[in-house]
Amino acid sequence: MQPFTAVTGPAAPLLRPNIDTDVIIRVERLVGTTRASMGAHAFEVWRFRADGSEDPAFVLNRPEFRAAPILLAGPNFGCGSSREGAVWALQGMGVRAVIAPSYSDIFRNNALQNGLLPVVLDEAVVREIAAQVEAAPDRARVTVDLEREVVIAPDGTRHRFAIDPARREALLAGLDDVGLTLRQADAIAAWQQADRAARPWAWQVAAPERR
Amino acid sequence: MPTLLDKLWQAHRVASAGGGQDLIHIDRILLHDLSGARALAELAEKGHAIAHPALAFATPDHAVATGPGRTAETFPAGARGVALLREGAARHGIRLFDLGQDGQGIVHVMGPELGIVLPGLTVICGDSHTCTNGGLGALAFGVGSSELAHALATQTLRLAKPKAMRVRFEGAFPLGTTAKDAVLAAIGRLGTGAGAGFAIEWAGSAVRALEVEQRLTLCNLSIEMGARMGFIAPDERVFAWIAGRDYAPRGAAWEAAVAAWRGLASDEDAAFDADHVIDAGAIAPQVTWGTSPEHVIAVDAPIPAPEAAPDPARRKAWADALAYQGLEPGRPLAGTRVDWVFIGSCTNARLSDLREAARMVRGRRVAPGVTAWVVPGSVRVKRAAEEEGLDRVFRDAGFDWREPGCSLCVAANGEAVPPGARCVSTSNRNFVGRQGKGARTHLASPAMAAAAAVTGRITDIRRPF
Known part of the structure; x- marks a missing residue:
């Protein structure tokens, strides 16, 4: 996992609420595409018109936002399907951090598993940053600084954000969760031994007799 | 004063994982041909072993064709996922319910049906509708493939405990109103993001009166309200439903299990972080009009105008949704012509759903110009339906009667x-392009979908048609 410390760059404003993971990456791309190449298909239902050409009106097709490492989004971003491909698609198009008022729980977890930072700021603040970006789309730059837990808007205003300390440490170090958890293998084994006695039915999963 | 969530959480808490997270033991891991195959492949790449393969179960459902005589290769793009699932299951000794075998089906239909999912268990799957299993009183939730791999390797997940929400349906649902209508009405009222950060306990007298399969339907849509977990306190009806199923405990273990399960309820004085009450008697059959499950109204209510939206962002979302759906505000949905009807999915493809749909169809024909599919939720559902002649009812009316899988709910299988x-559609998501590029979805109950098939229009089943 790539460590995340700080990112500065253009921030693409896509403020509609409830952007779902089906829109971020269509399900057929999960079967036909490698993880590394999903970026080409991110938001395809909005990026491309029926004839396959790009829709120049869509924000991520505008030249100033094509390589934006930051996405500004509306509430409940990433709702719907648990597909982790939604995170890989965003990363594949160069997005390192999303700033939104709220996320679906599954998307947020998937993002954190992959080093994509889901920053939570008040909806009014996200709108204000988007307005500053739209006022000077060629020049506006936003910084997301995980070490200092702060977003710096184009006008220099600093907005503090909160993140779970354990998640922050893992992101800063690029640490894999499995390695962390296996350090607690003894505690897990002891818990399971007690649980087998307390809840035997939870562990009885032998194949049933033939019907 | 603990809530049911508190009890389920405490019963699985191995240790603190630091930073506000707990290490939570996972009792059952369900794998399907998309995320399950990917997680198994990821583990193999990283060289991790699987901690407890006997606690994992697999079945292909997402990217498999559902036409008669299908095999894993019928939809070539999905064949690789099925192959990876088969290889991974064989290599690790994971029980696989393969295509054509007894037990195969949509993972959230198969799990409860075989007694793999039980009250009080923690259950995960790389699928957001894992919350379905909460209908049995399990703490069940969807994860991505990385978390799935983590659970396979460690039998645990690092999780922050969600807040507790209770949604009570008090009173009795009117005739024609099902669990599907109830949960859609809740999502319409509270919003599709209302449950984010929460686990939802569905409760109230109308919920206690629901049959078990309806409870699975209700919990299925918890995620469409934003909640990763949704559950109902298990009761004697649930225990009776589970007794004797293939993987359910037997003998002394069964007695001990039921005794423990009887304690799985929120205490009388339990405090919730959010608590909602909905009048069950006021819920009419629901149909979605837009492209989010919160875009939902009673079948006879007028389609809302974007000007009525609560904020500018939603005004635009509503206007876009109406344009995508080709609808005009002000008119009711009832009477709108339809081209397709899909009865299936982990929401509504159990035997009782097919019975409800068949009641509307018996003696009628699918309307000219309408393509209508029934995709049973599992091999067992299909077989049971055939034993009582439901397949004949549907076929005689002109429906396609197909093989079990997710099919048109997610359109990941070439259909x-x-x-x-x-x-x-009786499925769970009306997102843009969900059922196919440019497809326009209206979510509804099985009876409402079946009625639309035979009339060719969205139909209010409370009136003669």
């Missing part, structure tokens, strides 16, 4: 509603 076609 899709054509662009611009309007589909009444």
Whole structure:
């Protein structure tokens, strides 16, 4: 996992609420595409018109936002399907951090598993940053600084954000969760031994007799 | 004063994982041909072993064709996922319910049906509708493939405990109103993001009166309200439903289990972080009009105008949704012509759902110009339906009677509603392009979908048609 410390760059404003993971990456791309190449298909239902050409009106097709490492989004971003491909698609198009008022729980977890930072700021603040970006789309730059837990808007205003300390440490170090958890293998084994006695039915999963 | 969530959480808490997270033991891991195959492949790449393969179960459902005589290769793009699932299951000794075998089906239909999912268990799957299993009183939730791999390797997940929400349906549902209508009405009222950060306990007298399969339907849509977990306190009806199923405990273990399960309820004085009450008696059959499950109204209510939206962002979302759906505000949905009907999915493809749909169809024909599919939720559902002649009812009316899988709910298997076609669907998501590029989805109950198939229009089943 790539460590995340700080990112500065253009921030693409896509403020509609409830952007779902089906829109971020269509399900057929999960079967036909490698993880590394999903970026080409991110938001395809909005990026491309029926004839396959790009829709120049869509924000991520505008030249100033094509390589934006930051996405500004509306509430409940990433709702719907648990597909982790939604995170890989965003990363594949160069997005390192999303700033939104709220996320679906599954998307947020998937993002954190992959080093994509889901920053939570008040909806009014996200709108204000988007307005500053739209006022000077060629020049506006936003910084997301995980070490200092702060977003710096184009006008220099600093907005503090909160993140779970354990998640922050893992992101800063690029640490894999499995390695962390296996350090607690003894505690897990002891818990399971007690649980087998307390809840035997939870562990009885032998194949049933033939019907 | 603990809530049911508190009890389920405490019963699985191995240790603190630091930073506000707990290490939570996972009792059952369900794998399907998309995320399950990917997680198994990821583990193999990283060289991790699987901690407890006997606690994992696999079945292909997402990217498999559902036409008669299908095999894993019928939809070539999905064949690789099925192959990876088969290889991984064989290599690790994971029980696989393969295509054509007894037990195969949509993972959230198969798990409860075989007694793999039990009250009080923690259950995960790389699928957001894992919350379905909460209908049995399990703490069940969807994860991505990385978390799935983590659980396979460690039998645990690092989780922050969600807040507790209770949604009570008090009173009795009117005739024609099902669990599907109830949960859609809740999502319409509270919003599709209302449950984010929460686990939802569905409760109230109308919920206690629901049959078990309806409870699975209700919990299925918890995620469409934003909640990763949704559950109902298990009761004697649930225990009776589970007794004797293939993987359910037997003998002394069964007695001990039921005794423990009887304690799985929120205490009388439990405090919730959010608590909602909905009048069950006021819920009419629901149909979605837009492209989010919160875009939902009673079948006879007028389609809302974007000007009525609560904020500018939603005004635009509503206007876009109406344009995508090809609808005009002000008119009711009832009477709208439909092209497709899909009866299936982990929401509504159990035997009782097919019975409800068949009641509307018996002695009628699918309307001219309408393509109507029934995709049973599992091999067992299909077989049971055939034993009572439901397949004949559907076939005689002109429906396609197909093989078990997710099919048109997610359109990951080469089956899709054509662009611009309007589909009444018993599934769970009406997102842009969900059932196929440009497809227009209207979510509804099985009876409402079946009625639309035979009339060719969205139909209010409370009136003669």
